Amino acid sequence: DGGITQSPKYLFRKEGQNVTLSCEQNLNHDAMYWYRQDPGQGLRLIYYSQIVNDFQKGDIAEGYSVSREKKESFPLTVTSAQKNPTAFYLCASSRAGLHQETQYFGPGTRLLVL
Amino acid sequence: KNEVEQSPQNLTAQEGEFITINCSYSVGISALHWLQQHPGGGIVSLFMLSSGKKKHGRLIATINIQEKHSSLHITASHPRDSAVYICAAINNNDMRFGAGTRLTVKP
Numbered sequence: 001d002g003g004i005t006q007s008p009k010y011l012f013r014k015e016g017q018n019v020t021l022s023c024e025q026n027l028n029h030d031a032m033y034w035y036r037q038d039p040g041q042g043l044r045l046i047y048y049s050q051i052v053n054d055f056q057k058g059d060i061a062e063g064y065s066v067s068r069e070k071k072e073s074f075p076l077t078v079t080s081a082q083k084n085p086t087a088f089y090l091c092a093s094s095r096a097g098l099h100q101e102t103q104y105f106g107p108g109t110r111l112l113v114l
Numbered sequence: 115k116n117e118v119e120q121s122p123q124n125l126t127a128q129e130g131e132f133i134t135i136n137c138s139y140s141v142g143i144s145a146l147h148w149l150q151q152h153p154g155g156g157i158v159s160l161f162m163l164s165s166g167k168k169k170h171g172r173l174i175a176t177i178n179i180q181e182k183h184s185s186l187h188i189t190a191s192h193p194r195d196s197a198v199y200i201c202a203a204i205n206n207n208d209m210r211f212g213a214g215t216r217l218t219v220k221p
Contacts, residue, residue, distance in 0.1 A: 040213055041213055042118065042200070042202075042210070042211030042212050042213050042214070043200070043202075043211040044211075045209070088155060090155075090157060092157075100144075100145075100204070101162075102147075102159045102162050103147075103159060104159065105149075105156065105157035105158070105159075106156075107154070107155060107156045108155040108156065108157075110155070
């Protein structure tokens with residue numbers, strides 16, 4: 001059955017290390033998104049991609065990088081340049097368009113940097 | 115001031131009560147999205163609407179574009195409705211999220 005998977009559910013890293021969060025979808029969606037959620041705050045857009053081999057920065061892209069080599073996959077790398085990486089990361093996808101269609105969310109990855 | 119404000123921040127209700135969660139936004143929008151976040155963190159889209167009212171089961175969402183306000187209603191609330199409800203305002207290619215309303219429904 002179709003959906004979005006994120007792995008791992010929990011991730012622990014030492015400060016200064018890069019870490020890559022996985023996001024895969026089998027919904028045949030063109031658009032994919034990465035959001036960050038912090039306690040008491042709304043979701044904030046990190047990066048988005050409307051089509052394979054293309055992606056755009058969101059509101060808080062500094063310290064993050066992405067790639068979109070395949071339609072199904074949109075991995076997010078949290079680099080050592082991200083000053084406060086501990087957060088809950090959510091991946092989403094939609095059929096097309098930036099925010100113009102219903103987004104389907106993955107279960108999220110909780111990153112804790114020690 | 116956030117562009118999208120939700121109220122209340124926290125809401126506790128008894129099973130069977132009628133619930134209303136409010137969302138106000140300060141920007142012009144093309145659509146508004148209501149999302150439900152379960153205790154484990156997973157998010158489910160409930161409604162996307164640009165005018166009027168939508169209903170799905172016990173959930174009803176309304177929007178008043180002129181007043182820049184939307185409400186999410188839950189009829190005959192149940193403990194399984196306990197979750198964080200998030201509204202998001204869509205303006206062209208931009209989507210701004212509220213901080214969420216945490217709903218707890220007690221049996």
